[in-house]
Amino acid sequence: MVTGLDISALRQHICDAGKVVRVVIADHKGSTPREAGTAMLVTLDEQFGTIGGGALEFAAVAEARKMLRVDGEWVRAFTKIPLGPNLGQCCGGSVSLLAECFGSVELAHLETLQGPFVRPVTSGRPEGLPLPVQKRLRDTRSGAHNNMLTLLNGWLIEPLETAKHPLWIYGAGHVGRALVTTLEGLPFAVTWIDSARDRFPSDIPAHVDMLVAANPADAVAHAPDDAQHLVLTYSHAIDLEICLRVLSRAFGGLGLIGSATKRARFLKRITEAGVDASRLQCPIGDRSLGKEPMAIAVGVVAELLQARAAEKQKIREVSA
Numbered sequence: 001m002v003t004g005l006d007i008s009a010l011r012q013h014i015c016d017a018g019k020v021v022r023v024v025i026a027d028h029k030g031s032t033p034r035e036a037g038t039a040m041l042v043t044l045d046e047q048f049g050t051i052g053g054g055a056l057e058f059a060a061v062a063e064a065r066k067m068l069r070v071d072g073e074w075v076r077a078f079t080k081i082p083l084g085p086n087l088g089q090c091c092g093g094s095v096s097l098l099a100e101c102f103g104s105v106e107l108a109h110l111e112t113l114q115g116p117f118v119r120p121v122t123s124g125r126p127e128g129l130p131l132p133v134q135k136r137l138r139d140t141r142s143g144a145h146n147n148m149l150t151l152l153n154g155w156l157i158e159p160l161e162t163a164k165h166p167l168w169i170y171g172a173g174h175v176g177r178a179l180v181t182t183l184e185g186l187p188f189a190v191t192w193i194d195s196a197r198d199r200f201p202s203d204i205p206a207h208v209d210m211l212v213a214a215n216p217a218d219a220v221a222h223a224p225d226d227a228q229h230l231v232l233t234y235s236h237a238i239d240l241e242i243c244l245r246v247l248s249r250a251f252g253g254l255g256l257i258g259s260a261t262k263r264a265r266f267l268k269r270i271t272e273a274g275v276d277a278s279r280l281q282c283p284i285g286d287r288s289l290g291k292e293p294m295a296i297a298v299g300v301v302a303e304l305l306q307a308r309a310a311e312k313q314k315i316r317e318v319s320a
Contacts, residue, residue, distance in 0.1 A: 004037070004149075004159040005110075005117050005160050006161040007111070009048070010041070013043060013048070014102060014103060017044070017045075019101055019103045020102050021041070021065075021067050021100065021102070023039060023042060023100075024051075024156075024158070025051055025097060031083075031093045032083060032095050034050075034051055036151075037158070040060075044065060051095075072123075073103070073105045073106065074124050076101070076124075077099045078097070079096070080094060081096075100119075116147065116157050116158055116159045117160060118158075119155065119156060121151075121156055122154070129155070132153045133155045133157065136150060137157065147159045165188050165226070165252070166188075166223065167183070167188040167190050167304070168191045168193065168223050169193065169230045170193045170194070170216050170242050172201075173232065173233075177293070179230065179300060180205060180208055181205070181297070183207065190209065191227075193216045195215070196212060197212050217238065220245040220246055223246075223251070225250035225252075226250075227252050228304065229242070229251060229252075230257075230300065231243060232257040239256060243256060243266060244270060244275055253307070255281045255303075256282035256284065257283065257284055257285075258282050259283060284299075284300050284303065285298075285303065286299030
């Protein structure tokens with residue numbers, strides 16, 4: 001799935017190699033191996049991702065490595081290529097490829113962006129937007145156009161990939177399933193944990209990684225340090241063990257489903273175990289919305305989004 005320009009991947013490869021060329025399918029017509037927005041990264045020694053393979057990709061990689069040997073900033077190359085017999089790819093369509101060399105100067109510009117990455121398909125610093133491009137950006141902000149990759153008047157408008165925060169959900173019961181459904185399309189990397197495969201639905205949504213652990217608490221050790229944990233298993237004993245494990249390590253946040261009575265009981269037991277329980281949030285969600293699984297899920301997801309927005313605002317204020 002095409003999700004936009006991933007600045008974090010560029011940052012890592014620039015850090016490792018100094019410079020990297022990103023080749024993106026800027027436009028496509030007819031039948032093609034990959035859709036517009038598909039991209040790959042090329043360094044002098046390695047390639048990451050694919051734009052469809054075959055002679056098209058082989059030639060694009062060769063040209064990218066030539067670009068890496070050229071000095072200068074904001075270097076780009078734009079080509080429109082028919083996928084005919086000469087390439088051995090008889091799809092019948094055509095692709096337009098934009099190859100761009102990124103180093104520290106280009107990365108510094110990307111790090112300042114609050115919206116899409118807009119640049120000409122020719123070499124040069126991305127400034128002096130033509131009027132049609134300005135209008136397209138205004139229409140996108142107003143909702144008149146979707147925020148999607150657009151080739152317009154020799155300029156490419158490309159959305160940025162939204163960074164996804166790790167979210168670990170323990171329990172595949174009714175509330176867990178409602179949460180997973182509600183989270184689709186939102187900026188969270190969801191890991192869903194339970195003790196057996198048959199506790200999950202037969203079809204796991206594409207935006208979720210399923211993790212089966214005989215003891216779900218054992219999964220806590222594998223979570224990123226900034227992960228948000230939501231605990232809602234079928235067992236208070238399992239819930240307690242998960243909470244103890246999370247509170248005893250680095251974590252982004254911890255939410256526990258339950259009542260005020262459950263909260264008091266858990267706080268007492270966690271404190272008796274010599275663990276700081278001050279960051280445990282229980283109950284979770286908005287009780288005024290109702291007790292139905294989907295109502296609970298909506299409230300919990302709203303809290304997650306509000307916390308994410310507050311954190312982003314804090315970062316902006318520190319950077320200002």
